[in-house]
Amino acid sequence: MATPAGFQALPLPLVQLSLAAVLKCGQSFRWSILPLPKPSDPTIPAQEYRLCLRDRVVCLQQSQTALFYRSAFPEPQPSPTQLQLREAETLLWLNDYFQLNIDLPKLYDEWAARDSVFSGVKERFGGIRMLRQDPWENLISFICSSNNNISRITKMVQSLCTQYSPALLSLPDLSGHETHSYHPFPPPSSLAAPSVTVTLRSLGFGYRAEYIQKTAKMLVDVHGTIEEGREPSELWLESLRGLATAEARTELLKFIGVGRKVADCVLLMSLDKKEVIPVDTHVHQIAIKHYGFKGLLKGKSPMTPKLYEEVNSKLVRIWGDYAGWAHSVLFTSDLKSFASYSVQNPTPSAPVKSSKRSNLESLLPTPPTTPSPSPLKRKASASPPESSDKSAGLADRMKRLRRK
Known part of the structure; x- marks a missing residue:
């Protein structure tokens, strides 16, 4: 098909990336989806x-064979030359965010060879890969996820942005009849004041309001703030990509409101720890149903640290180095909202409404039992550790060139 007007085309089959699955399965909560x-x-x-x-x-x-992308910018609009440079930055961001350097069908073949259960969902649920998100946004999003469901987390994260981050620009919807404002994710300094707790509670965040404010304050108190650009605490969080998994997890567990499940979500979805499997009741049920794990299929067993580790270890042995990626495919395939999904027809029909509580209500972590008040010990250096996010570095260099 022809490239839509104003878009650039990146050849990419759906088996490498299915936006309809990846952006709706509970990894990220800020994407707007317009028909x-x-x-x-x-x-x-x-x-x-x-x-x-x-x-x-x-x-x-x-489309079935291509990803089409464009960027919208606030005033003043870039010149044609500047626009070409900025679209090159967008392409770098896309490659990094969707981790397009990873050959997903090759991983699917490896998992199918190791696991007959995966082999059974491989064809229908192609194109599901892990995002490489901003660690700060990912951390706060999954603090919001405690004892929550996907639709409510999405509403909370979006209201957080609307409340604490000025609108960057407004764009019309695809019918041209309505305009939507778009807000970036707020930095730690915007959420560190004591008044944030009261405001977030008024917006329906409940006990998570205090967790968010205290986590932001811990980061700001240790790492400070700057007037422009990314804050030191954001750079420090990104530097956790360079630590061993256990060490990075230890750092995350120091935050208020972060238990093992939330920490593992951040490790997998933003800190490059591809082997990590976040375990909750839903994942435990998958292990019981398909992999011979002992337990009751009906009812909820308490997720003790021992049970968490046993489920995690068993699934890692089955799937190998990219176990966290494989788990996301099985996780998505088991959701009721994806009952009619297939990579050949990647826009699933709306699930049948039911008076019963949906599985989506229990997909995400319960509140941590013993949030640690320990302050962060790691200080930000004057020169932050070199990030493994090479595309972000190149984009920064491009921006410096524009300012010369």
Whole structure:
């Protein structure tokens, strides 16, 4: 099909990346999903996905064989030359965020060879890969996830941005009848004041309000703030990518409101710890149902540290180095909201409404039992450790060149 007007095209089959699965399965909660006019041709994109970064809104559409992308910028609009440079930055960001250097079908083949259960879902649930998110946003999002469901987490994260981050720009929806404002994710300094707790409680965050404010304050107290650009605490969180998994987990567990499950979500989804499997009741039930793990299929067993470690270790032995990635495929395949999904028809129909509590209500972690008040010990150095995020470094160099 032809590239949509204003978009750039990146050849990429759905088996490498399915936006309809990856952006709806509980990894990230800030993507806006807008329906496109319903096409008669199934190869034509049916949805547009938008995410507000600090300096642009990234807009994506997808066909069976290509990912289409463009960026929208606040005033003043870049010149044609500047726009070309900035779209190159967007492409670098896309490659990093979706980890497109990883050959996903090759991993699927390896998992299917090791696991007959995975082999049974491989064809239908292709294109599900882990995102490489900003660690600060990922941390706060999963503090919000405690004892919560995907739709409510999404509402909370979006209200957090609206309340504490000025709108970057506004864009019309795809019908042209309504305009939407897009807000970046707020930095730690914006959430560190004591008044944040009261405001977030008024917005429906409950006990999570205090966890968010205290976590932000811990970061700011130790690492400080700067006037422009990314804050030192954000750079410190990103530097955890360079630590061993156990050491990085220890650092995350120092935050108020972060237990083992939340820490493991952050390790997997933003800190490059691809072998980590976040374990909750839903994952435990998958282990019982498919992998001979002992336990009751009905009812909830308490998720003790010992049980958590046993489930994690068993699944890692089955799937290997990219066990966290494999788990996300099985996790998604078991969701009721994906009952009609297939990578050949990646826009699942709406699930049948039920008066019973959906599985989505219990997918995410319960509140940590003993949040640690320990202050962070690691100080930010004058020169932050070199990040493994090479594309971000290149984008920063491009920005410096523009300012010369």
